[in-house]
Amino acid sequence: xxxxxxxxxxxxxxxxxxxxxxxxxxxxxxxxxxxxxxxxxxxxxxxxxxxxxxxxxxxxxxxxxxxxxxxxxxxxxxxxxxxxxxxxxxxxxxxxxxxxxxxxxxxxxxxxxxxxxxxxxxxxxxxxxxxxxxxxxxxxxxxxxxxxxxxxxxxxxxxxxxxxxxxxxxxxxxxxxxxxxxxxxxxxxxxxxxxxxxxxxxxxxxxxxxxxxxxxxxxxxxxxxxxxxxxxxxxxxxxxxxxxxxxxxxxxxxxxxxxxxxxxxxxxxxxxxxxxxxxxxxxxxxxxxxxxxxxxxxxxxxxxxxxxxxxxxxxxxxxxxxxxxxxxxxxxxxxxxxxxxxxxxx
Ligand code: PEP
Ligand code: MN
Numbered sequence: 001x002x003x004x005x006x007x008x009x010x011x012x013x014x015x016x017x018x019x020x021x022x023x024x025x026x027x028x029x030x031x032x033x034x035x036x037x038x039x040x041x042x043x044x045x046x047x048x049x050x051x052x053x054x055x056x057x058x059x060x061x062x063x064x065x066x067x068x069x070x071x072x073x074x075x076x077x078x079x080x081x082x083x084x085x086x087x088x089x090x091x092x093x094x095x096x097x098x099x100x101x102x103x104x105x106x107x108x109x110x111x112x113x114x115x116x117x118x119x120x121x122x123x124x125x126x127x128x129x130x131x132x133x134x135x136x137x138x139x140x141x142x143x144x145x146x147x148x149x150x151x152x153x154x155x156x157x158x159x160x161x162x163x164x165x166x167x168x169x170x171x172x173x174x175x176x177x178x179x180x181x182x183x184x185x186x187x188x189x190x191x192x193x194x195x196x197x198x199x200x201x202x203x204x205x206x207x208x209x210x211x212x213x214x215x216x217x218x219x220x221x222x223x224x225x226x227x228x229x230x231x232x233x234x235x236x237x238x239x240x241x242x243x244x245x246x247x248x249x250x251x252x253x254x255x256x257x258x259x260x261x262x263x264x265x266x267x268x269x270x271x272x273x274x275x276x277x278x279x280x281x282x283x284x285x286x287x288x289x290x291x292x293x294x295x296x297x298x299x300x301x302x303x304x305x306x307x308x309x310x311x312x313x314x315x316x317x318x319x320x321x322x323x324x325x326x327x328x329x330x331x332x333x334x335x336x337x338x339x340x341x342x343x344x345x346x
Contacts, residue, residue, distance in 0.1 A: 200229025249277020
């Protein structure tokens, strides 16, 4: 940490800052320049409240030099990216850019099976579908719960596709992880730290969505909860944030992809469905995400979007998904990645 003193700060003010730094158990190294004095602080920055230091007389500003997240930081892996496998041949963060596709909710056993078959036929790599749904309105369909998990497991059995499904509460983590290949933490729970820790204490990979009002800095600190609890298999997912713009459901922040890649070794998935809220915008934003370097895509697909129980407006059809994957493969080639049905199906 670097503490920058104001121009003309008095010696006793510098001394006071140095005393406070030592009191916190860190080393102080004042450096007197021609115009300014700075105090370099050596030691664990997390022990220091920079905001409090900034209030001390004579202090101009405080600059952290270490990321607040140690395990999520790119430096934790010496600049190498993590590759996270959710099933044999389906890993995020390598050359392949897997596509997770499926309905917003698991509606019935027949429905999720039909979805899984369509996902498989399209060349996508994993099946999504919510059994536990976080709904804004308490009277809206809340998902089929454990029955929905069983329907997902049957669809996996029939198609071989790994399943990604959301968990809403710490007490249901054990149950969901019995069925899922990858647990999803949704945007509304992105700062439910007890849920993050509970997902960190089980072994299945986690697709962790960014909170709709979270900064990138807050997002990575929260991801650290999962890592610090013992689970290194965290896949980030940008799904759009709330802004003043209302032509889309959310504003899909594609610059989050290169930004996150510069800060963290964790793979970054883009969800253009929740990111836009409009099926007609999904294919272009999916291709843009691929071009921006995304490590995976999460796309809502429904055989009959007009009758979907949830998120029909943003769900593309099986035919649109099949076409999308063909074009995604072409964009992937242009950015030295692969997509589509290259995976060996067992
Ligand atoms: C979902 O994936 O269906 C979902 C509820 O996503 P989000 O948490 O991004 O809104
Ligand atoms: Mn949805």
